[in-house]
Each structure stands twice: as C-alpha cells, then as structure tokens.
Amino acid sequence: MTDVSGLLQAHLSDWLGMWPPPPGQVVAVSCQWRARAGWDSQIHPFVGVASPDGAVLSLPSAAQPKVAELIAATSATSSSAMGAVLDAVGERLADLVWAGSSWGKGCFRWTGHPVELEDVGEWVARDDPRVPEWLAPFNGEVLVAWDEEGRYAAGVGRKMHNQWGHELAVATEEWMQGRGLASRLVAQAARQVLADGAVPTYLHSYANQASARVAEAAGFGDQGWQTLGLWGRSEP
Numbered sequence: 001m002t003d004v005s006g007l008l009q010a011h012l013s014d015w016l017g018m019w020p021p022p023p024g025q026v027v028a029v030s031c032q033w034r035a036r037a038g039w040d041s042q043i044h045p046f047v048g049v050a051s052p053d054g055a056v057l058s059l060p061s062a063a064q065p066k067v068a069e070l071i072a073a074t075s076a077t078s079s080s081a082m083g084a085v086l087d088a089v090g091e092r093l094a095d096l097v098w099a100g101s102s103w104g105k106g107c108f109r110w111t112g113h114p115v116e117l118e119d120v121g122e123w124v125a126r127d128d129p130r131v132p133e134w135l136a137p138f139n140g141e142v143l144v145a146w147d148e149e150g151r152y153a154a155g156v157g158r159k160m161h162n163q164w165g166h167e168l169a170v171a172t173e174e175w176m177q178g179r180g181l182a183s184r185l186v187a188q189a190a191r192q193v194l195a196d197g198a199v200p201t202y203l204h205s206y207a208n209q210a211s212a213r214v215a216e217a218a219g220f221g222d223q224g225w226q227t228l229g230l231w232g233r234s235e236p
Helices: 005-016 064-076 082-097 181-195 209-218
Strands: 026-030 047-051 054-059 102-110 122-124 142-146 152-160 165-172 199-205 226-231
Touching: 005 047, 005 054, 005 165, 005 199, 026 064, 026 082, 047 082, 047 102, 054 064, 054 082, 054 226, 064 082, 082 102, 082 226, 102 209, 142 181, 152 181, 165 181, 181 199, 181 209, 199 209
Parallel strands: 026 054, 165 199
Antiparallel strands: 047 054, 047 226, 102 199, 102 226, 122 142, 142 152, 152 165
C-alpha cells in the first residue's frame, strides 16, 4: 500500500489553506483559491473538509472573520459534539458567504491502494469528439471505456485541484450499467493518479449509494471523513 498521508496533507493544506485542524476544533481559514478559478475554470467560494478529529472551512478573505466569529460564539455556547457545531454554523454559512446556496455534507474518500481490477479504459483528450459534454470541464485527460462498437460507455474525469490531489468523478451510460465498468475505471484512474505523484480522492453525497458502492469496490474506503459544501445554485 502506498502511504499517501503526506500527499493528502500537502493537498489539503494548499486546497483549503490549512491542514490538519487543531484536534476537535472547527476552524475558519482564508484561502487564495476561494477567489480564483478552480479545476473547472469556475470560482468555488467555499470548500470544507472534516475528519473525525477536526474540520477546516476554507473561505474568501472577506468572509473568514465573520465565520470565525460565528464558530467561536457557537462553540462557546454549546456543549455539542463537533458535528453539531458544524451543523449550527452551516445553517448560517450561506448568508455569510454565498446567498442562495444551501449547506450540505458528503463522503470524502481517498486511497493509496486501489483494488487491482482489470483496466477497461483509454486515456484521451477531453476535447476528443467522441467524449460526452459532461467530461469537457475537467482539467486533464479523461479515461473512457468504449463498447464493442467503439461508442462511449463510461468515463472518469480528474479534478486536478493541485499537484498533490486529484479528485475522480465517474459516470456510466444507462444501457451499460451493472457491468462493473465504473469501479474498474475508478481503480484504473486511481493507479494513474498515484503514478503521477498525487493522492486520488473520491467525493459523493450520502444519498448516492451507487456511487458509494463504486468507491468501495475500487478501494476507496469510508474513513469517516466528510466534504462540506454550499450547493443549490450556480457558481458566482
């Protein structure tokens, strides 16, 4: 198994502005990336990650003091666990950072040991005319599985957040689902990310059990980490 702990820390330190957080604490930090275009050429004004030991909320510089003050006030008046503090802060976060969005959590996974499943994909340019539109925004080559007639069947995109962390996203055409393509593609892509010197990550909503099964089959175990976000409207 590849030890990716150093890569994960470097990735999150850069992507969030700080990692790890002090034990048991929720921390609001200012990060330059919250005001710059991300992997998809869009601005993402809020990103958060929580481990069982602490959480970092990454914010634009203008919002950081207000959110830090809210965290301090919430923590001082609450004897609740870290998750409850996060939820209490999350209820106010949209008003302070991104009006019209809504607070949510998902599962944050990574691996240093993807399962040795059969390779089924081909790396191609994202602007290849055979590649579907949903893969176009990714900032790197995409991994595609074709059917027997050479048509697109499933694909993985890499969100190359920085040199240390690449997040994988996968989708399979409905008529090709149930054949294990997604998990094999994710495992294959994860091996390439590791070979490129980065840690592969995989994020999904808790409601998406199909995505959770793909992650588990590819070697991305649930270690109790969460992705924290503001969703429900277009990027600013």
